[in-house]
Amino acid sequence: MLDLSAARPDILILVGTQTGNSEIVADAIGDRLGDLGFAVHLLDMAEAYPELLEDHDQIVAVTCTWSDGTFPDNAVDFIDALESIRPALEGARFGVCGLGDRDYDPYYQTAAINLVDLLTSCGALEAAPLHGIDGGPTPADIEGAVEWAVALANAFATS
Incomplete structure (x- = not known):
């Protein structure tokens, strides 16, 4: 049994999606983290703003990575604002799950990798390595993302 008592109770889940696949994965992650006792706040990146991140430690x-390595349409304004404002996120910990398609190499996971770099440059600590999903997501991909999220929650509790 995991001891997540040292983790903060709130987790913000940001969703960048073009076709809805990232939302399917985020919903499954949110459901599992909720089952573990976290208060999950799921937010479409179209509704997010950089200063909001300062209110969340996890x-x-x-x-997803879209087109030629870009962020999905619903995330573009948020990412642009995040790059411009660069809120102070020292003390925050994060994890990124990226959806992509290796058939679009060299752009595979470009948006997710760029988001990791951006959050790190704002002072946040990557608590677990990027979890990538190639194609899909299949039920196995979703289950793998949920398992990654549980490991991430454990990292939140121990880091």
């Missing part, structure tokens, strides 16, 4: 982002 952040999960689920985003």
Whole structure:
């Protein structure tokens, strides 16, 4: 049994999606983290703003890479603002789950990798390595993302 008592109770899950696949994965992650006792705040990146991140110590982002390595349409304004404002996120911990397609190499996971770099440059600590999903997501991909999120929650409790 996991001891998550040292983790903060709130987790912000940001969703960057073009076709809805990232939202499916984020919903499954949110459901599992909720089952573990976290208060999950799921937010479409179209509704997010950089200063909001300063109010959260534990952040999960689920985003796809679109087209030629860009963020999905619903995330572009948020990412642009995040790059411009660069809020102070020292003390925050995060994990990114990226959806992509290796058939679009060299752009595979570009948006997710860029988000990791951006959050790190704002002072946040990556609590677990980027979790990538190639294609899909299949039920196995979703289950893998949920398992990654549980490991991330454990990292939140121990880091």
